[in-house]
Amino acid sequence: MLVARARAVCPALADAPVVERWAGVRPRASTRAPLMGVWPGKPGQFVFNGGFKIGFAMAPVLAEVMADLVLDGVDRIPAEFRLLTGPKL
């Protein structure tokens, strides 16, 4: 749909191949807080997403928190960022 619209607006693109797709959607979880932790039912797999509008600032410290969990099994995840137990809207 988007590609068709772009081609309609700009006929020069009619035969141009799509070289890349990117949604460009901010990663927001059910709240505005990041979402992180062990993926339930998927041993050895983890979730770390939902940075939304604070992801840039929080990335360094949350990466350390996540590394502690993944590498050493040390859980320092803030309660409000915890998978499945964070506050609901």
Ligand SMILES: Cc1cc2nc3c(=O)[nH]c(=O)nc-3n(C[C@H](O)[C@H](O)[C@H](O)COP(=O)(O)OP(=O)(O)OC[C@H]3O[C@@H](n4cnc5c(N)ncnc54)[C@H](O)[C@@H]3O)c2cc1C
């Ligand atoms: C459209 C959009 C808008 C956003 N707007 C904002 C905003 O306004 N403000 C804000 O604070 N946050 C915003 N965010 C969120 C923010 O971008 C993220 O929270 C933040 O970039 C997370 O940083 P990160 O270093 O954890 O991960 P990333 O920035 O995703 O970096 C991970 C890096 O690891 C690389 N990588 C992945 N796998 C491998 C591998 N196996 N080997 C080597 N390299 C690998 C990737 O290529 C990437 O460079 C936005 C995100 C999106 C998508």
